Amino acid sequence: MTESRSTALLTDHYELTMLQAALRSGAAERPTVFEMFARRLPESRRYGVVAGTGRFLDALERFRFDTPTLDHLADAKVVDDPTLEWLSSYRFSGDIWGYAEGECYFAGSPILVVEGSFAECVVLETLALSIYNHDCAIAAAASRMVSAANGRPMIEMGSRRTHEEAAVAAARVAYITGFATSSNLEAGRRYGVPTAGTSAHSFTLLHDNERHAFEAQLTALGAGTTLLVDTYDVVRAVRTAMELAGPSLGAVRLDSGDLGVLASEVRKLLDEHGATETRIVVTSDLDEHAIQALAVAPVDGYGVGTSLVTGSGTPTASLVYKLVARAQGDDPTSPLSPVAKRSVGKPSRGGRKWGARRLDEHGQAGAELVYDYEPELGRLERPLLVPLVAGGETVGRETLGAARERHSRAVAELPMTARQMSRGEPAIPTLFEQRALT
Amino acid sequence: MTESRSTALLTDHYELTMLQAALRSGAAERPTVFEMFARRLPESRRYGVVAGTGRFLDALERFRFDTPTLDHLADAKVVDDPTLEWLSSYRFSGDIWGYAEGECYFAGSPILVVEGSFAECVVLETLALSIYNHDCAIAAAASRMVSAANGRPMIEMGSRRTHEEAAVAAARVAYITGFATSSNLEAGRRYGVPTAGTSAHSFTLLHDNERHAFEAQLTALGAGTTLLVDTYDVVRAVRTAMELAGPSLGAVRLDSGDLGVLASEVRKLLDEHGATETRIVVTSDLDEHAIQALAVAPVDGYGVGTSLVTGSGTPTASLVYKLVARAQGDDPTSPLSPVAKRSVGKPSRGGRKWGARRLDEHGQAGAELVYDYEPELGRLERPLLVPLVAGGETVGRETLGAARERHSRAVAELPMTARQMSRGEPAIPTLFEQRALT
Structure with missing residues (x-):
């Protein structure tokens, strides 16, 4: 390459x-x-x-x-x-x-x-x-998102919504403006941008049930991983995650629904299981306004895709x-x-x-x-x-x-x-x- | 490459x-x-x-x-x-x-x-x-622009407003949807898209006056070229163009102002000089709506940039x-x-x-x-x-x-x-x- x-x-x-x-x-x-x-x-x-x-x-x-x-x-x-x-x-x-x-x-x-x-x-x-x-x-859009997040870490994950080479450039730009990581592997190779990611809904759907999928992911990636908990029922998924990983689970990700309400519910559930250090990451068509609106929600990180790589309007x-x-x-x-x-x-x-x-x-x-x-x-x-x-x-x-x-x-x-x-x-x-x- | x-x-x-x-x-x-x-x-x-x-x-x-x-x-x-x-x-x-x-x-x-x-x-x-x-x-935006142009030729010229590789892909897509040509040379090399272009305002400004610039362009590119006539005063520029090139001039380009009004004025002027075959090409932030609005104007071709490569919204x-x-x-x-x-x-x-x-x-x-x-x-x-x-x-x-x-x-x-x-x-x-x- x-x-x-x-x-x-x-x-x-x-x-x-x-x-x-x-x-x-x-x-x-x-x-x-x-x-x-x-x-x-x-x-x-x-x-x-x-x-x-x-x-x-x-x-x-x-x-x-x-x-x-x-x-x-x-x-x-x-x-x-x-x-x-x-x-x-x-x-x-x-x-x-x-x-x-x-x-x-x-x-x-x-x-x-x-x-x-x-x-x-x-x-x-x-x-x-x-x-x-x-x-x-x-950069102008990304910088506003970083401001809106007010110190909470941001993950750039918009590669799929823009030209494949523009995606690499966007990941680089997001990092300059203060994003913590990107999903784009080529940006990691070419520019040294830290990359991150764990799993999509397809991984859960591939397995016979959610429990099998979580077990597989925890076995392969360790308890520090991020489990995606909204494929079927969020509350049940978080309970399963707690059963399998316990309080050392790294994070859970919410990718649909009313993110503010769900995050509060999930935070309560995690805390009840002693998982006070388990982070909640939200994704799902976020832009700078949605990020700002979640300021009062117990959210520990934002993943941003489309609105970032398209310059948010x-x-x-x-x-x-x-x-x-x-x-x-x-x-x-x-x-x-x-x-x-x-x-x-x-x-x-x-x-x-x-x-x-x-x-x-x-x-x-x-x-x-x-x-x-x-x-x-x-x-x-x-x-x-x-x-x-x-x-x-x-x-x-x-x-x-x-x-x-x-x-x-x-x-x-x-x-x-x-x-x-x-x-x-x-x-x-x-x-x-x-x-x-x- | x-x-x-x-x-x-x-x-x-x-x-x-x-x-x-x-x-x-x-x-x-x-x-x-x-x-x-x-x-x-x-x-x-x-x-x-x-x-x-x-x-x-x-x-x-x-x-x-x-x-x-x-x-x-x-x-x-x-x-x-x-x-x-x-x-x-x-x-x-x-x-x-x-x-x-x-x-x-x-x-x-x-x-x-x-x-x-x-x-x-x-x-x-x-x-x-x-x-x-x-x-x-x-493609979805480009196809609508081609419909709006209703048979008049379209020139893709948006490379400068998008990522440099997205630009090559956009030129390819525009050709698929029916655009006649693109400004993007790499799209010509890589995909065989026909490319076209003649000059920018910088070329006119480089010379001591507009007449020198037009003479230089006509000498180098022949009377079939397209002269850009809106650097200073459009009417004077068209008169100079007619003096220098006569009715065999290929085209004139308008890149600012009220394009419909200017095109009518320029058409009249060209016809008075017997240049009935000289085409009028318009550019300047056109989108599908602006193209449609110019349907009744004596326009022979549209150059489209920003709105094309950004998917027109x-x-x-x-x-x-x-x-x-x-x-x-x-x-x-x-x-x-x-x-x-x-x-x-x-x-x-x-x-x-x-x-x-x-x-x-x-x-x-x-x-x-x-x-x-x-x-x-x-x-x-x-x-x-x-x-x-x-x-x-x-x-x-x-x-x-x-x-x-x-x-x-x-x-x-x-x-x-x-x-x-x-x-x-x-x-x-x-x-x-x-x-x-x-």
């Missing part, structure tokens, strides 16, 4: 035809800046979460037009021979800055800044957007990747000029940006600052851009644990409104700081 | 722990039937669309526990040594039946029927669900994979008994099913028939299950074109209500036909 596949064709056709036209017109080598940002946060989100950075850096290193790739482009007549020739030695040689993975973002935050020739930057549009749009959408982060500056005229050494489309309803701001978070004396965030010049940051302005690629070399790689810790700190820094589940304004406003004209 | 990677870990942890427990209890080799079906259609869907079959067959052939995979499972202590030993020679050896790709489905339709030992069937749960849940969700098909029958007791030759969970709110029907579509004398579908016995089908009952895997060998592989033709026929067969964009009841009811007790 190798990760060495070329990512070069995870690209929209028009990027290569633009390249062809720019090579012909002579504009291909013009220095440019592209930025990725969200025009606004989705209606139900009070903050965005940067995710996908590590995956993007991996994919960028594999963005090479090898022979089979070039053969396809030639056979399908996507571009002409000079363009194929140019692509054959493609290797991104510019600089990339970005918000670090796990960081929060807001409308207009320049979460990725890509600097290089037009040719080398334009071909990365789809790859960057696909990775960040998916991962950031999942917002399956894409709607990030865009825009040319914001380019060299003026044909002199590649001239200072870059800001550029922006002038169209109705799709505002964008020309010029390279720098992001910072303004904090108060207690370390609480008050505003997202987006400068259109390189600022000298004050004592209470935390810089947000970090170097990811320098002169074509990856310099921003980090562990998943580092992103996880960063995310926890970044959310803690936001005002309390950030953790509200209701719809509302972004937790902090974005202030666009323009260089004073002198 | 190889497709030879093992898919074995695109699996939930609990499938392997169930396997371990079943190997220990002796139940692992019990003959079983698992079925995939939807409990109901999503609220806004009048029919479901089977998609993912070809991808599932590919992934199944690569479902092998090779040495690196086994090493990970051992290192991470997912399962014990006897289980690893069993997995090392895993190869699905049973039979799989399914609705053919492109076929329509309804609540309860057994779109995949997997027969084999518990051990060999249970480990396929997540792989099968991930592929079908994603692809069927996209329904990003997952909510298909489940359930054990429905197993051998009784320990005699593997005994007839299989139906089994089903008895839980609140999640109904499922035990026993293996057979699906058929009841037609009237005019070939119009009237009902989905789901038999719990192998029926002798009448003259007006079209059988829906086809063999996909027989004794472990793939027998159901077909071309993408075959699935595309099937889908077109399957939708044409449904009553007119199927093509309504409004919410409502499924186009035909599902009738569960039970064997009469004698």
